Amino acid sequence: MLSNRRIFLQMLSGGIAVALPGWSLAKSGLWTPNDEELPLTPAQTEGPFYPETTIEKQLFNDTDLAQKIAGHEIAKGQGIVVSGVVKDRKGRPLAGSVVEAWQACAAGRYNHSKDNNVTALLDNNFQFWGRAITGEDGKYSFNTIVPGLYPGRMGRHIHFRIDTKEFKRLTTQCYFSEYPEDNAKDGIYKQLNPKDRDLVTVQVDKPAGKPWSGSFNIVVG
Ligand SMILES: [Fe+2]
Structure with a gap:
């Protein structure tokens, strides 16, 4: 039986034009990522609280989670802007990617029918889910609050959850450098190898008088 490599070489020598994208070559075993390529953001479990399809989700789906309705009260909790670039392993920005984010409010409650943490107060001023679409630069940004435990x-x-035009869906989670002790105790964080932990840990910047901020770049492939 001919190997994939043999078939590929025969196709080339036979003058057959092949223009396979990198990922399919990688799948076929003909192409190996080199050291210059960026490491992929690790996939992590979706968990049980992906937003249900509700009217609320349809009405409130912008990138400002900290303020559900413009002009209304701001959600409780430490404000933070989490932003980054969606890119491929070559560092090329992926325009038109849909980036969804969802999280607990500061009290540690999800706006979800399966969340039985009922002693935690649901913050009705918090928008528990948001969606961004990346521009030509691949950038997204969410204005939110630090989630509760x-x-x-x-x-x-x-x-x-990241849906790009080029690659399969990535579902993952990010954490915060501000809470190394919490992170170290987290079962899902602990399952990641140290390099992958670094990739999903947002380095928090705390400028005086402003919301915290941190970068979460997402590499898909
Ligand atoms: Fe969660």
Whole structure:
């Protein structure tokens, strides 16, 4: 039986034009990522609280989670802007990617029918889910608050789902450098190898008098 490599070489020598994208070559075993390529953002579990399809989700789906309705009260909690670039392993920005983010409010509650953490107060001023679409530069940004802890999760985290035009869906989560002790106790964070932990840990910047901020770049492939 001919190997993939042999078939590929025969196609080339036979003058057959092949223009396979990198990912399919990688799948076929003909192409190996080199050291200059960026590491992929690791996939992590979606968890049980991906937003349900509700009228609320349809009405409130912008990138400002900290303020559900312009001019209304701001959600409780430490404000933080989480932003980044969606890119491929070559560092090329992926325009038109849909980035969804969902998380608990500061009290540690999701706006979800399966969340039984009922002693935690649901913050009705918080928009528990948002969606960004990347521009030509691949950038997205969410204005949100630091999520609360809840039973079963020891690390503060934001869930992400990224749909690009080029690659398969990535579902993942990010954490915050501000809480290394919480992160170290979190079951899902602990499952990641140290390099992958670094990739999903947002380095928090705390400028005086402003919301915190941090960068979460997402590499898909
Ligand atoms: Fe969660």
